[in-house]
Amino acid sequence: MKTEFSLAQLADPDIKEADKILRACVHCGFCTATCPTYVLLGDELDSPRGRIYLIKDMLENDRKPSGDVVKHIDRCLSCLSCMTTCPSGVNYMHLVDQARVRVEEGYSRPLLDRLLRSVLAFVLPRPKVFRLGMIAARIARPFAALLPSSSAKNDVTPTVFDRLRAMLALAPIRLPEPGPAGGTVFPAQGAKRGRIALLQGCAQQVLSPGINQAAIRLLTRQGIEVVLVAEEKCCGSLTHHMGRDDDALVWARANIDAWTAEADRGGLDAILVTTSGCGTTIKDYGYLFREDAAYAAKAARVSALAKDVTEYIAGLDVAWPQQRSDIVVAYHSACSLQHGQKITQLPKELLSKSGFVVKDVPESHLCCGSAGTYNILQPDIAKKLRERKIANIASVKPDIISAGNIGCMIQIGSIRNVDGSFIPVVHTVELLDWMTGGPRPEFGETELGATTKSSRIGSA
Ligand code: SF4
Numbered sequence: 478m479k480t481e482f483s484l485a486q487l488a489d490p491d492i493k494e495a496d497k498i499l500r501a502c503v504h505c506g507f508c509t510a511t512c513p514t515y516v517l518l519g520d521e522l523d524s525p526r527g528r529i530y531l532i533k534d535m536l537e538n539d540r541k542p543s544g545d546v547v548k549h550i551d552r553c554l555s556c557l558s559c560m561t562t563c564p565s566g567v568n569y570m571h572l573v574d575q576a577r578v579r580v581e582e583g584y585s586r587p588l589l590d591r592l593l594r595s596v597l598a599f600v601l602p603r604p605k606v607f608r609l610g611m612i613a614a615r616i617a618r619p620f621a622a623l624l625p626s627s628s629a630k631n632d633v634t635p636t637v638f639d640r641l642r643a644m645l646a647l648a649p650i651r652l653p654e655p656g657p658a659g660g661t662v663f664p665a666q667g668a669k670r671g672r673i674a675l676l677q678g679c680a681q682q683v684l685s686p687g688i689n690q691a692a693i694r695l696l697t698r699q700g701i702e703v704v705l706v707a708e709e710k711c712c713g714s715l716t717h718h719m720g721r722d723d724d725a726l727v728w729a730r731a732n733i734d735a736w737t738a739e740a741d742r743g744g745l746d747a748i749l750v751t752t753s754g755c756g757t758t759i760k761d762y763g764y765l766f767r768e769d770a771a772y773a774a775k776a777a778r779v780s781a782l783a784k785d786v787t788e789y790i791a792g793l794d795v796a797w798p799q800q801r802s803d804i805v806v807a808y809h810s811a812c813s814l815q816h817g818q819k820i821t822q823l824p825k826e827l828l829s830k831s832g833f834v835v836k837d838v839p840e841s842h843l844c845c846g847s848a849g850t851y852n853i854l855q856p857d858i859a860k861k862l863r864e865r866k867i868a869n870i871a872s873v874k875p876d877i878i879s880a881g882n883i884g885c886m887i888q889i890g891s892i893r894n895v896d897g898s899f900i901p902v903v904h905t906v907e908l909l910d911w912m913t914g915g916p917r918p919e920f921g922e923t924e925l926g927a928t929t930k931s932s933r934i935g936s937a
């Protein structure tokens with residue numbers, strides 16, 4: 478794609494990067510076919526190519542984003558399916574991230590929308606505040622029906638009431654007990670073979686602390702010492718995707734300092750992440766700090782150490798069970814894992830080694846609609862994507878759904894098979910831990926036992 482940035486504009490490293498990305502695009506449109514918003518809405522401006530044109534126009538003309546541009550950028554899930562499809566290697570992620578910052582800085586959203594976004598940006602990265610927020614949301618949930626009714630249609634931006642309703646609907650009925658505190662070290666069992674830091678996560682440690690506890694059990698059984706770094710903060714992913722880079726970079730710097738100190742103090746073989754959305758962002762710290770003389774090298778080191786938990790487990794000498802089970806696991810491939818980190822086969826291979834019958838989900842490249850705060854901010858599109866996702870999952874008739882990202886797990890929720898049997902959604906590492914000596918995962922409000930196979934799941 479031909480670009481027309483001036484030399485003065487190209488002196489800005491972000492514009493220089495945008496220029497490089499835009500020039501790589503050859504307008505072929507292959508990406509449109511795999512873009513969830515284009516598939517649903519059929520509007521070129523809700524496709525990657527359409528958004529690329531909008532962003533190019535905004536950046537080249539140094540124009541403040543219009544309401545229309547904001548609408549189409551806001552509708553992008555940042556699922557990165559387009560990056561997997563693109564034959565020219567267009568780095569859409571870095572382009573849309575830059576556009577979101579422009580929107581945040583140059584567009585004045587309606588007051589209530591601004592307020593809601595500020596609340597989300599404040600609450601979500603702070604686990605203690607998030608826990609209180611979830612309790613408040615649970616109390617407020619019965620009153621959601623009193624909110625003014627929705628007018629959301631494909632061409633209408635959701636109202637703040639639509640968004641509040643979506644937020645309340647996501648609040649869990651009960652919250653589990655908090656997991657171990659930052660600063661805890663879990664010693665390796667037997668001979669020590671490695672030492673890792675495990676990202677504690679923000680929403681995940683409140684909604685499902687059992688995920689990291691499963692990872693800790695599995696890793697320590699393999700001789701790996703696990704450290705929960707006390708000074709660790711939110712990875713910055715949620716605020717980064719809202720265009721609030723100033724906030725995101727403050728969190729990221731704190732983490733880079735904390736992990737660097739831990740690596741220098743006790744040595745770290747890896748920084749493991751059980752929430753793939755966070756993993757994608759931490760792996761990108763090197764890029765985010767490329768122009769920061771004080772942090773560039775440290776950030777690159779942290780990014781190189783960052784691994785999804787399945788990547789690390791795949792390199793361990795795990796004693797997988799000899800017996801196979803007939804439990805069918807539908808593997809939901811989180812966008813951040815498959816498109817963001819290009820990890821597609823590993824989790825399925827590990828589940829298969831654990832003895833499960835692993836099934837791919839049709840249209841697995843399409844997002845479930847979670848996408849950070851997307852299911853709150855774009856509830857109508859997110860709902861349609863969820864419905865499509867659960868129909869695809871149900872079509873393979875699984876006993877369990879496995880996913881590697883808490884956002885997807887909450888968005889998909891546990892669903893029912895056509896015969897009415899309950900299909901729990903569980904993190905991949907919980908299933909791996911279970912099959913290699915850990916306890917059976919919490920399946921939530923299960924009605925397991927309705928079928929013969931479910932009974933085996935309940936007692937395995
Ligand atoms: S990131 Fe996802 S929603 Fe956004 S343009 Fe690419 S494919 Fe479409």
Ligand code: SF4
Nearest residue numbers: 502503505506508563
């Ligand atoms: S597939 Fe890649 S090169 Fe083709 S239009 Fe999309 S972003 Fe541009």
